[in-house]
Amino acid sequence: MSQSKPLSLHVPEPTGRPGCKTDFSYLRLNAAGETRRPPVDVAPPDTADLAWALIRVLDESGNAVGPWAPEVDSDLLRFGLRTMMKTRIFDARMVIAQRQKKMSFYMTSLGEEALGTAQALALEDGDMHFPTYRQQSLLMAHKVSMVDMICQLLSNERDPLKGRQLPVMYSVRKSGFFTISGNLATQFVQAVGWGMASAIKGDTKIASGWIGDGATAESDFNTALTFAHVYRAPVILNVVNNQWAISTFQALAGGESVTFAARGVGSGIASLRVDGNDFLAVYAASRWAAERARSNLGPTLIEWVTYRAGPHSTSDDPSKYRPADDWTHFPLGDPIARLRLHLTLRGLWSDEEHEATQKELEAEIVAAQKEAEQYGTLANGRGPSAASMFEDVYKDMPEHLRRQREQSGV
């Protein structure tokens, strides 16, 4: 064949830009209950169809249907709804605090609250999450002190990380929440290593790694899959596909015409693609993957299909690159609204209770913020001591840091 026409470079574009509507038909969707549930010892290549389908439990009317509908006691579901609400209210409150310049920066998880919440409840104490900066719902599900969290955000005198870290980069070892790094994807490999360590020691704990759709383009994503597969590491590899990496549509991360779950199958890892806004599906798939890992059957990759409803961060204005009303058109809706509908349908929740819970959580968060602000805010400059800046670089402070601390006059 002779090549007569000049070549052209293909640069993927989202269908929806400001002022027009996104065509969400690119999402490969299934109806609730439609996708099969394999045994936990399934051979990875036999999950190929699941990596291109979508596991969903809650249907349009709020019923839990199909093989993935989990048996969950109603207290857990009610706690799940409450935790998602708490995460969302906390986020909203912290955005206000950022606008008031009490803190320098914040990132919400609006629309993604089901992921950390349901998975935290599906795992056990002692398991370790390797989160990104958008899994604060894990902390909420573990009932981590909101005062401690806000102190970190404020970098104040009570900040557990002594003012060294950008807001949101929490570290809560006792709640199975690994120290967050600004460098994307690094923790995905570390999660695999942690799982390998658990296996080396003959432990029963498992690891859970988290990554966004954009960060799958980092080399550490591929590395994590290879190591997890080679050593059959007890790890859940979570890809949160919220469609956006700051201003970049998921197609530019390599999602055009393919799924991120399919990458797992290509690496020999059992893989699922799940409705990330369906609390019951997130819980059921997480349980499945955790059981698989804990039974020494190997890793699982899960692509969670969701939508980043809020700005990327407080430094971002999404109206400059996508339609303002995009979330209202996203076919998988709002995780809180969907679980609320389901619980209401089952008589486990009511509008009155919802209102009351909302008020109660708001008061709880306001009180936590008030308490945290007693220890200072960025605005009033009551931060950790400058001398503490030199600590923890090494286990013991070396001579050159002692000299620098002295020179700094702190």
Add this chain to the structure above:
Amino acid sequence: MTMIQALRSAMDVMLERDNNVVIYGQDVGYFGGVFRCTDGLQAKYGKSRVFDAPISEGGIVGTAVGMAAYGLRPVVEIQFADYFYPASDQIVSEAARLRYRSAGEFTAAMTIRMPCGGGIYGGQTHSQSPEAMFTHVCGLRTVMPSNPYDAKGLLISCIENDDPVIFLEPKRLYNGPFDGHHDKPVVPWSQHPLGEVPEGYYTVPLDTASVFRPGEDLTVITYGTMVFVAEAAARETGVDAEIIDLRSIWPLDLDAIVNSVKKTGRCVVVHEATRTSGFGAELVALVQEHCFYHLEAPVERVTGWDTPYPHAQEWAYFPGPDRVGAAFKRAMEA
């Protein structure tokens, strides 16, 4: 023991002493390493303690960070220092900062072994000395032995240390000392006193330099292969050089440097690595800062040229005894 046997012995001792020590890297397990440094360890301790890894430096270091966070004490190998670059992010952004950014909640007690250095016709990607890439990173320790006794004692200290350590092994010294005289036959470690290595556990302390050759005329600050080159240069020029083998490159033993330079009044810094922004620049700055009024001559630097490490021009590149000796003379005549 050769340096290879000494390093192997250090890992053997630590695998025996501490169940949390695990060793892995490319070709490290069954085969025992391309330099034989882990020979027989997998057979002795099993595949869950000593194992082969995929060819992925970022994966090797990244999983080690995760293992260290769990509480293991990984000792991983990068086959050549020239190939650490894909692991840069995990080394600089993660291993080095884990303790600091988590306020001590998570730590990275891990050792990364990397064969380094030239003088073996290794060309561009089997000869580099990237120590300055690491000394610039806060939170890392960088260590380089020059002989079998130190190699074993330092490696045990590194494995036991709770900070992340970059352990650079001059592969030119693996089988015997090398003074830069490539035209002469190499003497094996079995004929050198520093080749005498105890079988069991012992340590050589970190942050402690050794005076490899005491002298009165000038101070040589160096490490790795260059220790022997400097010794040859002293012998051949008749300059009574005091040769300081840093051993711990950073954090370093400042007192040893300052005491020696204050005594001699002259200083020559020698390393294989390229000159500009090499670790020698930090050494010169420290000497200038702490010994200014004792200096009787400008501080000299003898280093690799600011070029990639060539193949055919090996001995025009490698800072041999002639170049080092010439610097000694310049320093004495100044």
